[in-house]
Amino acid sequence: MTFPVIPFGREFKAKYFSNLDPHVINVNHGAMGATPDCILDEYCKSYKSSQTFFDKYLRYEQRYEYMTQLKEISTKELLNCDFKNLAIVDSATAGVNTVLRSFPFKSGDKIVFSTTTYGACKKLIQFLERRIQIQPIVVDIKYPASEEEVVAAYETKFQEPGIRMCLMDAVTSVPGARIPFEEITKLCRKYKILSLIDAAHGIGLLKISLLDLKPDFFVTNLHKWFYVPKSCSVLYVNPEYHRVIQPLTISHQYSDEDVSLSTNELEQMRFFDAFQFTASRNKASIACITSAKKFRNETCGGEETIAKYCYELAWEAANHVTTKVWKGSSILNTKETATALINVEVPVQDLIPEVDINEIAPWLPQVEHEICIDYNTFVPCFFYEGKVYIRFSCQIYNELDDYIYAANAVSETFKKFFANIDKFKATPLCGSAFLTVEAFDKIS
Template identity: 25%
Template sequence: MTTNLSQHFLLDPEVVFLNHGSFGACPRPVFEDYQRWQLKLERQPVEFLDSRRGLAPNLRVAREALAAEFGTSADNIAQVSNATTGLNVALQSLPLKPGDEILTTNHEYSALEKTLAFVARRTGAKIVVAEVPLPLTSAEAFHDAILSAVTPRTRVLFLSHVTSATALLFPIERLIAEARQRGIWSVIDGAHAPGHVPLDLDALGADVYSGNCHKWMMAPKGAAFVHVRPEWQAMIDPLVVSHGWTADNKEPGVRGPFGASAFVDEIEMQGTRDPSPWLAVPAALAFRRAHDWWQVAAECSRLAQETAARVRDLFGLDALSSPEFSAPQMVAMPIPACDPIAVHDALLRDYGIEIPVFEWQGHHIARLSCQGYNTREQMDLLVTALGELLAREQPLRKRGQA
């Protein structure tokens, strides 16, 4: 990194934090804006939470800022606390029937796998899992793997934009277009995408897209959104029926009881809760612009890929993808078979490194996230630590492995 930005973050200086991908890290000025909103809430909670005087206008400002950033209308995007919630809103609203098929991949986030299982059990739909070939080196191979699993019963295409465990950037654009041509709903898990990859929601064209603002956008924890194309908003029901619900239709142009689209009001106006993380989203966008964060991200991507190459050379293990299909700032690095928990704990205890280490479908992985507060010296320490720990003939090696 040419410029280290660690002074802008609140992270423990004693910890080498290489796990931005899990929960993000909020810059100091954004966190201060978040606290400013919380203080306003506590100073005059009635005014703040009153839909007419405070809440609805403040929510609208944040929604409009995010919609402008992501190329859509503020009427198509509603705030939720995390991407899992947004995807549940959509998936639990779909009018599926017994025999309908939900097509997904073997790379999806475990919480959403459970959501799909819940929806399938409740509706009688069937989950079909397409296996993505590894290493992922071809968009055609990815498309073929998914499309070969489409049948006349396929009603939903559920894909990650950036996968969690394997840190792959799926080339989803053509599949979304293909799904629309075939009358299949496309539902995209964008938990890791906002602020990580450029995002134009209307151009992408997914029927449903939900993403987190608290990961790579660096907003406070609890800021996320769900985006639904206008023609499907009437189909969407909130998980909680509260003040925003209306018995009227939610067709495009119909306003809800608090002035936003009916879809937005139903999702956002759900009684007493702290909206401060969402209200700090404009501050996160401003912080990114002030520090030319796409340039920062490009430097982080180079550093992450260089480090992953060093780990490959160290252990002689193949990458899970070619660079263009790896998430820009997050790389799932294969490591020798080991006790993942023991390796994680040793990295933190002996080297002060916080990084996820886990087993995924027979692969042992250390997932590296590189953000503007990380340095090349930290990457050197990681490579050294992995080499020292996984060279040992000790319990860190998986039982029965050399």
């Protein structure tokens, strides 16, 4: 049989992602993910089944289901680890919170992170700095940068005294760039620094072996690139820290870290048990891990087939836009840093020559809103190192035409939105990430 069963692109979308609005051009898969119809069907089936006798499901069946699905995700072809070192959390950000808010930091402990660390995680470090006086140590990364330059920048910071932990991405959000997290994790071991990898863009996008990687902490979303329904992510914790890391919601299975359990078997399941039962949450998405794995293997042709299509489409889209749509524009990524996420420069001075590019950044959330409402697509726009970029996410239901459409939507919106220069005399109607309620009232 030739894989995929149906060619990737628009035809594949119509067959397997029919819940996506056919009039919407989704070029931002990496932000929220999307779930194939057959996996959504499994989600609904699982949820309905749990409701038929919820006491039985919650008290007995859920534990078996939870264990079974973690075993599926821990196999050699996926995370390659012992399932007893895994827990389900709502998101990668929730996983990072779980680790950093459980860990017994002391005042003055230093945490390394970078200028490209996900914004929500930066806020968490800001919270810890205020609450327990940890010291943030920032690695300044400027793309385009080689792997060697990124590794060297981290190592320079690691040589400072008192570094307790390093929070690193696997693939950064803005700009979308793969970082050499494998080499940085090795450096963490060399300098006796704990490693926490935020692989929000991880499983389904990258090849990962935790057995080889040997991080202290690792979290990855299943609802982004792996097609599991939201909200479902996996947290890995080195067994050495099973007694330390607790779920954000402390529940019945909590035990103090200095209490020894009665048998070795119970001790080995301490971490699993603490996370498995945290009250009557909807966990139907967990039951879909097997279905997602099956769909990716049997319908799509496996991880390598999916990755090849998405990676190649990313380069094709970026090259086409920078040579045909926006001639002379640049691609921020190199081959080392590109995945199915790729960043393309917006030629602001060609589109709106009368506007100072340095005044644009506060208005970009409103530009995104206009694109979303007027063109039925969402294109992340961001200001970086003196330029405006957009980020494309490429998925098996996309084709090149989707990115041409998105780039043209950006062009038209920039021209229309910035035509009224008087707007710069007002305050932008946006926050740091999303439009405020007041902004929607005024511009929707």
